[in-house]
Amino acid sequence: MDFAYGPGKNHLFVPGPTNIPEHVIRAMNRNNENHRTPAITALTKSLLDDITKIFKTTSGTPFLIPTTGTGAWESALTNTLSPGDRIVSFLIGQFSLLWIEQQKQLNFNVDVVESDWGESANLDILESKLASDKTHAIKAICIVHNETTTGVTNDLTKVRKLLDEYRHPALIIVDAVSSIGAIDLRMDEWGIDVVVTSSQKALSLPTGMGIVVASPKAIEASKSAKSLRSFFDWNGYLKFYKTGAYWPYTPSIQMLYGLRAGLDLIFEEGFENVLLRHKRLAKATRLAVEAWGLKNCCQKEEYYSASVTAIVVPPNIDSGEIVSRAWKKYNLSLGVGLNKVAGKVFRIGHVGHLNELQLLGCLAGVEMTLKDVGYPVKLGSGVGAASAYLQNNIPLIPSRI
Ligand code: PLP
Secondary structure, three states, X not given: OOOOOOOOOOEEEOOOOOOOOHHHHHHHOOOOOOOOOHHHHHHHHHHHHHHHHHOOOOOOEEEEEEOOHHHHHHHHHHHHOOOOOEEEEEEOOHHHHXXXXXHHHOOOEEEEEEOOEOEOOOHHHHHHHHHHOOOOOEEEEEEEOEEOOOOEEXXXXXXXXXXXXXXXXXXXXXXXXXXXXXXXXXXXXXXXXXXXXEOOOOOOOOOOEEEEEEOHHHHHHHHHOOOOOOOOOHHHHHHHHHHOOOOOOOOOHHHHHHHHHHHHHHHHHOHHHHHHHHHHXXXXXXXXXXXXXXXXXXXXXXXXXXXXXXXXXOOOOOHHHHHHXXXXXXXXXXXXXXXXXXXXXXXXXXXXXXXXXXHHHHHHHHHHHHHHOOOOOOOOHHHHHHHHHHHHHOOOOHHHO
């Protein structure tokens, strides 16, 4: 049964997987090719050169891996660490929790720093751990840049500052699965050692490509890291990079062409414009939430996410019912509340290839759904607040000026 069918388009507003642009879909609609031809070699080289631009690094080494964000986590950890290594990991939502579970499964000694869901990573506790770690037993700090469960974006510059203050050599390993391409991340400037993301979020591609970028320090660490790894071993890639053949195994040709088309769209719009667009969509969403009289799950304004907003519903309403009804009645896909916040929040993902009028459609759908489930909302209130802001802030489309 193809439930995807419905008149008009599905309004896809989950925080990943996101909308795939027509341009990318067309670029991917092609036959397989021999991945050992000069054409695919040149395509791969262009992708490796260009992908690092959105991580803002010139010194990092990128790996394009057939996997998802979860595999990209594993690649980052196993290539840089050895079993038993102590790592500090922040628990602020479902994705940081899942990552911590993986870290434990991989036999690292995980020092979990927990915050209430909706709060950012507790860096005061990190500071006290660094201050007492005179022997530099802590080998890595693992942090989710944008916690997709709660719409909280951590300030990575503060982590770097603390490590520098204590002259601590720990690696900084960052999950940027729902931030890269939507929220500014400056790998070189901020001294981040490994950044991981996946294709189905801000890059607006199908799921299936994990992207890992490693700093020179992380590459150095990989030479002595003893964690078992085979498929994810960076060395497999590095050997092929040296020969210019690039691929230790068969890549998805379609995905490579898709990534090329997706990056071209990002650069055509201008990467900084893409980041501004995400900020604009997020701000418009928050204005609507305020107009509805609802609260943001993220507790502090400075941590508001530009890619997802988690909205807290009153205790007499089940947020799952909102998500279910929006899909069944309005062909609108919203994100559910996960784990601790299940039933309590729903999420609007404003990430990837989206524009303002699409967002207004989503906000209209949310308003109607809120009314459906018995929340006293004035129809048009959120859409009005968002459009009043957007009308004054949307620039001309860069390619049409
Ligand atoms: N990290 C974050 C912040 C995520 O939002 C997700 C998925 O939504 C993941 C990791 C896991 O990625 P994947 O589902 O691609 O394995």
